[in-house]
Amino acid sequence: MKIIQTKLKDMPSSLLAELGSYRYNVFARGEGWSIPSRLNTPGQEYDRFDRSDVIWLIAWQAQYGICGCARLMQWQAPATGPEMENREKRGKAPAPVWEMSRFSARLDIDEELPLSILWHGVQLAEQSGIESLYSAATPMLEQMFEQNHVVYEPLSAGVIQSEDNLFAVRIPVSQPQLAGKFQGARRFSPEEVLPTLGVSVSWNSRSR
Secondary structure, eight states: OOEEEEGGGSSSSHHHHHHHHIIIIIIITTTTTOOOGGGTTTTTTOTTOOOTOOOEEEEEEEEEEEEEEEEEEEEESSSSSSHHHHHHHHHOOOOOOEEEEEEEEEEOOTTHHHHHHHHHHHHHHHHOOOEEEEOOHHHHHHHHHHHHHHHOOEEEEEESSSSSTTEEEEESSHHHHHHHHHHOOOOGGGGGGGHHHTTTOOOOOOOO
């Protein structure tokens, strides 16, 4: 299993199409999420947060193709919460945070794949000076966090931007248990797995 790190604007077109199909099967067909008509591409799922600068983590295996993904996008921290209070005490402006959305993994392929994707997400955030990830939460996700000693804090609905009706969790970038499992694991660029992907590097950048 390889974890690919890429911005949307740098993603080869074949990989983008496969990601759209994977998202459609998971979120539209599997979860029943609606797709805005202006973004409707048959058999693929996109939304208005698919901007050119968002970062994607994509789990790829030669036999199965895309097995999981997560989208990381930056926005300003909410006006409340412990992070904001601590920054106010130190006289600092609101810090940018990253939201992790479209978080999915095939447990039938690898039971620890969600944890691996999450580890790469918090590593990327920490390397960028971000203190926390915000993510939509489900009972299954919280159960996984509890079982694997992932540090997180439940938040109220409306904190995250791309999943308005779901409550959120704040995930600090310091995750000792994940570090014990995945410390040293590297990420790959699309070009490094192109022979497996069978896609072309000549695809031009695009904005969404």
